[in-house]
Amino acid sequence: MAVAEPARQSTTQETGVKRKPERDGFSTHIGALLATLGSAVGLGNIWKFPAFAGKNGGAAFVLVYLACVFVVGIPLMVAELSIGRAARANAVGTFKRLSPKRPWFLIGAGGAVAAFIIMAFYTDVAGWVFAYVFRALTGALPTTVEGTSAAFDQLVSSSWEPLIWQWIVLAVTTTIVMAGVKKGIEGAIRRLMPALLVLLLISVARAVTLPGAAEGVAFLLKPDLSRLSWSVVLLAMGLAFFKLSLGMGTMITYGSYMPEKSNLFLTAVRVAAADTTISLLAGLAIFPAVFHFGFEPTAGPALLFNTIPAVLGSLPFGRLFTASFFVLTAAAATGAMLSLLEVPIAYLHEERNLPRRTAALITALGIAVLGVPATLSTGPLAGLKIFGLTFFDLFDFLSQNILMPIGGIAIAVYVGWFLRRQKLLGEGPAARYVSAALKFVVPVAIGIILLNGLGLFA
Numbered sequence: 063m064a065v066a067e068p069a070r071q072s073t074t075q076e077t078g079v080k081r082k083p084e085r086d087g088f089s090t091h092i093g094a095l096l097a098t099l100g101s102a103v104g105l106g107n108i109w110k111f112p113a114f115a116g117k118n119g120g121a122a123f124v125l126v127y128l129a130c131v132f133v134v135g136i137p138l139m140v141a142e143l144s145i146g147r148a149a150r151a152n153a154v155g156t157f158k159r160l161s162p163k164r165p166w167f168l169i170g171a172g173g174a175v176a177a178f179i180i181m182a183f184y185t186d187v188a189g190w191v192f193a194y195v196f197r198a199l200t201g202a203l204p205t206t207v208e209g210t211s212a213a214f215d216q217l218v219s220s221s222w223e224p225l226i227w228q229w230i231v232l233a234v235t236t237t238i239v240m241a242g243v244k245k246g247i248e249g250a251i252r253r254l255m256p257a258l259l260v261l262l263l264i265s266v267a268r269a270v271t272l273p274g275a276a277e278g279v280a281f282l283l284k285p286d287l288s289r290l291s292w293s294v295v296l297l298a299m300g301l302a303f304f305k306l307s308l309g310m311g312t313m314i315t316y317g318s319y320m321p322e323k324s325n326l327f328l329t330a331v332r333v334a335a336a337d338t339t340i341s342l343l344a345g346l347a348i349f350p351a352v353f354h355f356g357f358e359p360t361a362g363p364a365l366l367f368n369t370i371p372a373v374l375g376s377l378p379f380g381r382l383f384t385a386s387f388f389v390l391t392a393a394a395a396t397g398a399m400l401s402l403l404e405v406p407i408a409y410l411h412e413e414r415n416l417p418r419r420t421a422a423l424i425t426a427l428g429i430a431v432l433g434v435p436a437t438l439s440t441g442p443l444a445g446l447k448i449f450g451l452t453f454f455d456l457f458d459f460l461s462q463n464i465l466m467p468i469g470g471i472a473i474a475v476y477v478g479w480f481l482r483r484q485k486l487l488g489e490g491p492a493a494r495y496v497s498a499a500l501k502f503v504v505p506v507a508i509g510i511i512l513l514n515g516l517g518l519f520a
């Protein structure tokens with residue numbers, strides 16, 4: 063198996079900062095790639111992507127989303143991984159080391175805040191997934207169209223059940239993350255990713271062979287451009303950030319655990335391509351079924367939870383398939399949550415000198431508190447709105463469509479304009495491309511989409 067490569071005691075030329083020899087990290091190139099993919103793949107692919115595509119016109123949305131991933135996402139991912147690796151530090155420490163006495167570290171601090179906000183609603187949805195595993199195994203999950211919708215509504219509107227599941231999710235993820243980067247995070251992900259892919263393929267095979275499946279496939283793949291507007295473009299870009307874990311410090315933190323010699327451009331391209339493939343597969347598992355069973359593609363957050371039990375439940379051994387599907391969704395969500403938790407934990411551990419366990423417990427506690435209003439906003443707090451949004455929707459919108467894109471602009475400007483390219487990104491066409499994209503394309507594209515999408519130019 064993999065041999066650990068101890069971080070070398072050395073001094074970076076730019077910063078003159080000593081690296082700690084005992085810092086934990088990913089053990090091999092493939093381990094690092096899988097962990098990064100494990101951060102990217104999550105509820106974003108299986109729950110959010112189909113829900114967003116369904117609400118915003120299907121293929122037209124997918125097209126803009128793809129453009130955002132490749133034009134904005136890949137250069138930013140390279141930038142984040144590179145600065146993390148150069149500094150070998152957490153999201154705040156990275157900026158402090160590369161640019162001491164400058165306020166750039168605020169980008170990392172903003173990222174840690176975003177991690178809490180994302181986790182507040184992410185753990186809620188992950189809790190629904192855990193609940194579905196339990197229900198599928200105990201035979202408590204209906205497989206008819208009316209039945210699945212009613213069961214979902216009952217779960218999310220209950221005042222205590224989703225909270226308990228959310229806390230179970232937090233307890234599980236915090237325990238794994240406490241075990242460290244190599245043993246905890248990398249070890250868990252290596253086992254889970256391949257199984258997820260297999261189950262997704264089974265679901266796709268089932269869905270596309272349902273009568274009437276072609277309509278669903280066309281919905282996902284044949285664009286109707288009249289559906290596009292600036293606010294849809296903002297949603298697509300926000301989803302690209304969310305999907306690839308960008309603009310909030312996760313990729314900086316994971317970059318800091320990368321082996322010295324891995325090619326970060328290739329890593330980013332592979333992660334983006336694999337992640338996008340998984341989203342499209344999730345769409346192909348869901349939309350044919352949506353049309354076959356007569357669900358509304360615009361159902362939003364309920365879409366996954368209503369369709370999959372109906373799709374898989376109708377197969378022989380349906381209960382087992384449904385349970386496995388949600389087990390693997392839970393696993394994918396866990397990989398993403400580990401990387402979200404890692405941002406504040408690495409910060410508290412390295413910059414505030416707290417033991418890793420204490421850092422993990424403080425982080426989990428903070429998320430549990432912030433999670434309560436998000437989780438109750440599909441139940442008892444449904445009527446409580448800020449700017450017309452429930453807490454759940456507010457946390458979702460704020461993180462994905464505002465904090466992460468702003469973080470992205472800041473990182474692009476910082477790496478593109480304030481660091482020396484050769485030292486950070488190296489030579490060659492890929493490095494020149496990334497550097498030019500970071501200087502011009504990425505900040506301008508995000509800026510235009512953000513301002514127009516929020517209606518500031520309208």
Ligand code: PHE
Pocket residue numbers: 101102103104105106107180303304305306307308310312398399401402
């Ligand atoms: N990329 C993860 C997903 O799609 C979510 C995530 C966002 C993870 C930000 C880390 C950081 O589910």
